[in-house]
Amino acid sequence: MAEISNYEIYLMAGVLIPLASFFILMLFGPRIGKPVAGWLTVLAMASSCALATITLVGWHADVNTPPDSITGRTVAQQLSIDASHNQFHWADIGSVPIKIGVKLDSLTVIMFFMVTFIATWIFIFSVGYMSGHSDEVDGKSKYHRFFCYLSLFGFSMLGLVISSNLLFLFMLWELVGLCSYLLIGFYFDKKFASNAAMKAFITNRVGDFGFIFGLMMVFFFLKTFDLDQAAIEFGRQFASSTGVFDAGFAINLFGWHVSGAMLATMMGIGLFCGAMGKSAQFPLQVWLPDAMAGPTPVSALIHAATMVAAGVYLVARIFRLLTPEAQFFIAVIGCITLTAMALIAMVQTDIKKCLAYSTLSQLGYMIFGMGVGAWTAALFHLMLHAFFKAMLFLGSGQVIEGCHHEQDMRKMGGLMKKMPMTGITFLVGVLAISGFGIPLMNVGLGGYFSKDEILAVAWDRAYMWHEPIEHHGDSGHGDAGGHGDSGGYADASGHADLGGYGEIDSHGSVMPSDASASSFMLVSDQHGSTGHDTGHADSGHADSGHDDSGHGDSLHGEAGHASGSHALGSVESLKASIPPLPKWMFWLALITAYVTPFYMMRCWWMTFMGKPRDQHVYDHAHESPLMWVPLVALAISTFGASYFVFRPMIADAAGAATDATLVLGLDGVAESAETASGALIHVHEAHHWLAYGVGGSWVIAFFVAFLIYRNGLATGAKLKAAFGPLATLLEHKYYFDELYDFLLVRGCRLAAAVCRAFDTYVIDLFANLSASIVERFAVFSGRGVDAHVVDGVFNGLAAASMDVSDLVRSPQTGRIRNYVLFAAAAAVVVVMVMLYFDGSDYPVVRHASTIGASSAGIQ
């Protein structure tokens, strides 16, 4: 076991501190009271955040160290490998050891930081929120309980992030689900809240059933739960056509022939089902909007920023266990979700529900990104989304709090004057989610970087997939397809001076799986710039490639890929084995990119701009510092996260985490050198094109929203009337609740009625019949057998023993004289008997006679 690094200790401590806070609040909560309980939770999470920050800073430095001359690894890579050996043996299942440990890589570090950072600010907001809300449930103060649950959530979410083992990940996964349930139903005396909590919990169970199924298959096929081990084993079995990929491997499932490859796909889909539940993907999306019944900080933390993102995180972690078919399934689910949910968001009037649907849609983007292979972009989007969506939710919480618990946007309007900080930060969130950015300049926010990259990869998968690499060799890719060098924005000379942004399009360091990684090269372009071997030294900062070649009129970082023929060949054959993405999926995602800014702008405009529509609400509106300070903090961090640290850190993690044998991570330089080569050849070209195609989407959509809602709600209502059935369909959320009500609830009731009838007429018949038989038999055995036979035996025995004892007691007269006579008589009898037998058999008598004889002799 290698030495445990400080990072592992920091991360583990960061996980355990909220747990300690949970136990303190659970045991002493009522005595600690209000508001100390809240601040204690904040303190605990802030300590975790401090540890996370130390870890992040240290790790970021370690990632950027030059590789060791002997091992060829950076310090971070070495630590990551060491951490994978630092496993504690926990239990055995059969002969398979279950080991727990910290999964230490850039993704863990960055995700850990994101969760602790956002959670800290949301906890602070919660203190303010709870001071303005009732903390009484059923007439008792549950103030401490709220923060107790939040602490528990903090623990389980962070544990989930650092878990190196799918089984532990699953346990903590269930724990976050439990916390979600407890917090949605915090006001459990309100019927709608407790119903929403149950709906969330039950819907998640549906997904988790698939998850368990997938885990079972992982265990069965790969004989391990460890993420890295499982991936290695999966790749090994694929490469050598053994195990599940053995040509002869098949099972017969209810008469249905299932081949091993199909089972591998089912394994991936099974694991993804867990993500479908947690990340509320179609068709399990129904719980998330209802979950808005929970307190707003809960919505922000759990149902926007962290827990729902855990599904995407899970897919990122099991990326190496996916088959192309499973990946395609993921893409389809994501595509359906992102489109359908964005459309619903257009007609929502409840401010929180509107944000909830936008969350669903954005989660759909992330899942879609995973599905098309945009591993880095999807996670980058996850991080950015966590920041700005938490901020949006907190903003909505502030609005709701300020407006006297009014959630209907139709009654708001003009709140900008009363709540300037909230309005501005909300606008920042709107811009971020809309992908605000200015093409041709390296200026943008949030989705401009992440969402557009997902689209670029999707475009690549849909249109350029099987084009031979040579055709695009001159436009090769120097970097991650980060925006920096993606033509449109790049205007390339910007790289050198935009220090922070330069980092974004850095490669991140490539995780080499072996020495052949050094064949990762940038080659010269037609301008004659010299390509240079980036080897490892450059893998951390691929923008060095741009310095050479990305200037001038060239729109692209002119760096092509060349790599060892072996690696290229394997990637090419892998690419050839993966079918291109259906074009409609790309187009749906693209169109939704226009819908997103529209509904977000509509939401913002209806809330903050225009004329106040409800004077009462308007008069009541106010903001409090405890609530808007976190908003500002999150707004600033949204800017920061868009430019610094996050993108390269994720790209760094991508190397090891997508080192796939069956599916490809396409963006970032993500891939380890072997698989990377050529994978992203087209993406930045797509990005260039998309820069105009999508980059301006926010302008158009904002303008449309402004036109419609500038004069109040009348135009919107008219439009809705014009669309008629379509609008009704959206307002009823495609009748999913009704469908589930019809299929599942009514179905259950129908099944229950059938069962009841069966019970009444069949089971009861048998039960009654057998009861009457038993009864008759009981009467017979009781009155007949028992009363006469059994009782007769025992009474007879008793009477007999009574008679015997009477007989025996009669000689007992109580007179001593009688006893003496008996004794004497008995003695006489005994002597008589002895004499009768001639004494020869009785030693006493014989002895006496001997004595007599001898005595005679003496005399």
Next chain:
Amino acid sequence: MPLLEIGLMHYLILAAAVFSCGVFVMSTKRNAIGILIGIELVLNAVNINFVAFDRYQVVGGCDGQISAVFVIVIAAAEAAVAVAICMNLYKNLNTIDVDRGDSLHG
């Protein structure tokens, strides 16, 4: 063997006679002290046997005499206990008629 010569058999006959008297006294007397006297007779008959057998045994030793001494000691202790029982009997029943003390009869 001349009849008048005193031998073991004479002692045994004497002991048997004393024993019989003792038993007769025990079985006929209603007075507790009388019964006690009967017991003493029985015990002394046994003592006569012990001493006689000791005197006429083949191998030397004084086992019988020692046993007789033991019996005497035991008889003394027994007499003390028996007299105590008699006193308690008198205390409870105002009589030492043993036929009255029959409350445990079957």
